[in-house]
Amino acid sequence: MSIRIDQLPRDKFIMPGTAACPGCPLLIGLRQVMMALNGKMSLVIPAGCSSVIPGMSPATSYGVPTIHVPFASSPAVASGLVSAVRMRGNNGPVVVWAGDGASSDIGFAALSGAAARNEDLIYILADNEAYMNTGIQASGTTPWMAWTTTSPNGKTEERKEMALIMLMHKIPYVATASIAYPLDFIAKVRKASQIRGFKFIHLYAPCPPGLKFDDSYTVKIAQLAVETGIWVLWEYNQGKLTISPPSAMYKDKSKRKPLSEYMKLQGRFSKVGEDAMKIYEAKIDAYWNTILKLSELYK
Amino acid sequence: MADLEFTKYLLSRPAPGSAGATGTWRTYRPVVNQDKCIKCGLCWLYCPEDTIDWLEDKSVRINYDYCKGCGVCAEVCPVKVIDMVKETVV
Numbered sequence: 160m161s162i163r164i165d166q167l168p169r170d171k172f173i174m175p176g177t178a179a180c181p182g183c184p185l186l187i188g189l190r191q192v193m194m195a196l197n198g199k200m201s202l203v204i205p206a207g208c209s210s211v212i213p214g215m216s217p218a219t220s221y222g223v224p225t226i227h228v229p230f231a232s233s234p235a236v237a238s239g240l241v242s243a244v245r246m247r248g249n250n251g252p253v254v255v256w257a258g259d260g261a262s263s264d265i266g267f268a269a270l271s272g273a274a275a276r277n278e279d280l281i282y283i284l285a286d287n288e289a290y291m292n293t294g295i296q297a298s299g300t301t302p303w304m305a306w307t308t309t310s311p312n313g314k315t316e317e318r319k320e321m322a323l324i325m326l327m328h329k330i331p332y333v334a335t336a337s338i339a340y341p342l343d344f345i346a347k348v349r350k351a352s353q354i355r356g357f358k359f360i361h362l363y364a365p366c367p368p369g370l371k372f373d374d375s376y377t378v379k380i381a382q383l384a385v386e387t388g389i390w391v392l393w394e395y396n397q398g399k400l401t402i403s404p405p406s407a408m409y410k411d412k413s414k415r416k417p418l419s420e421y422m423k424l425q426g427r428f429s430k431v432g433e434d435a436m437k438i439y440e441a442k443i444d445a446y447w448n449t450i451l452k453l454s455e456l457y458k
Numbered sequence: 459m460a461d462l463e464f465t466k467y468l469l470s471r472p473a474p475g476s477a478g479a480t481g482t483w484r485t486y487r488p489v490v491n492q493d494k495c496i497k498c499g500l501c502w503l504y505c506p507e508d509t510i511d512w513l514e515d516k517s518v519r520i521n522y523d524y525c526k527g528c529g530v531c532a533e534v535c536p537v538k539v540i541d542m543v544k545e546t547v548v
């Protein structure tokens with residue numbers, strides 16, 4: 160099921176002139192979701208940058224029906240919404256688009272509950288690796304050693320592996336994705352929209368002001384995350400777990416780019432020295448081992 | 459219908475420029491060298507602001523009223539034919 164760029168819809172799903180910072184990864188990702196579903200969807204968005212980006216009432220930059228809801232409530236609101244639209248005979252996708260703070264910390268209980276009930280939703284965790292809208296506080300997915308305003312010397316805790324946590328909810332579909340690999344992400348969203356039950360996609364979306372890199376590097380940083388192996392693209396579909404094509408070659412550690420190429424472009428990692436870099440590489444290997452073992456288990 | 463009066467405050471409708479004329483934020487202007495453009499569409503695909511149109515003939519056109527000058531388009535262009543030119547003060 161390969162997708163070509165020139166077959167994607169060219170409709171303006173996002174109206175230009177938004178309130179997002181220049182180079183915003185969330186808009187890049189949202190455009191890809193809207194292209195994947197051809198704008199035929201309902202969006203549920205909890206508090207975060209994505210509630211501010213659409214600008215000021217009575218206008219909005221979002222060209223699809225969107226409901227903005229309180230922080231911890233998006234999986235619960237979406238569960239109600241999907242029940243209501245199904246009762247009306249509408250089979251269209253209801254998509255939650257939520258930040259990492261909303262998903263891994265503040266709204267985690269509601270997310271876990273909706274997954275346990277296997278609600279017919281597509282949940283996309285748009286991960287910029289901190290609470291960006293309130294000024295860069297560390298969240299559950301902020302990586303180890305990253306600077307944020309609440310981790311001034313680098314985060315001392317480990318990141319939560321949200322996709323693995325969701326996999327253990329035994330839902331039909333779990334995947335990771337990246338804004339730098341739109342065709343992979345779009346294919347995953349389309350696949351998810353064909354499956355009944357709870358679908359979870361963890362999208363890596365690096366943010367220039369929050370991670371402290373140049374506005375023009377948004378796609379480059381996301382691409383380097385995959386090429387260095389720190390972000391692994393994989394997919395679990397109803398019993399089978401596979402490494403996605405853009406990540407496949409990086410199973411072989413020698414093919415990965417040096418981690419420093421990814422780190423050195425981001426101000427948040429400026430305090431990561433050589434020793435910490437070695438420990439970091441070992442953590443990446445350990446994650447890869449887990450995913451590869453799971454791919455043997457879920458064959 | 460009186461009870462629906464309040465919905466005008468709760469319901470926003472899609473329109474460009476919901477955060478103003480964001481083109482004024484720009485310090486660098488992306489300029490496409492049309493002669494060398496290979497019409498691949500990658501700049502259109504990745505532009506965060508959706509300010510690039512990928513036209514019928516597969517050439518691209520930038521809407522400078524809203525382009526914020528982030529430079530993502532220039533960075534992703536595979537043949538590097540988008541120049542980021544400093545805006546001059548008028």
Ligand SMILES: Cc1ncc(C[n+]2csc(CCOP(=O)(O)OP(=O)(O)O)c2C)c(N)n1
Nearest residue numbers: 206207208230258259260261289290291292
């Ligand atoms: C219950 C509650 N607590 C705190 C806030 C303030 N708040 C609004 S957005 C936000 C940060 C959101 O972070 P994240 O979910 O990571 O999304 P991002 O802004 O990074 O996209 C916070 C703390 C709130 N709106 N509601």
Ligand code: SF4
Nearest residue numbers: 179180183208291366
């Ligand atoms: S802080 Fe980051 S995620 Fe939020 S609007 Fe700005 S660029 Fe986008």
Ligand code: SF4
Nearest residue numbers: 505525527528529531
């Ligand atoms: S500079 Fe940024 S906003 Fe302007 S056209 Fe290029 S990618 Fe779009």
Ligand code: SF4
Nearest residue numbers: 495496498499501535
């Ligand atoms: S990315 Fe470069 S080559 Fe491709 S369409 Fe845009 S300007 Fe032309």
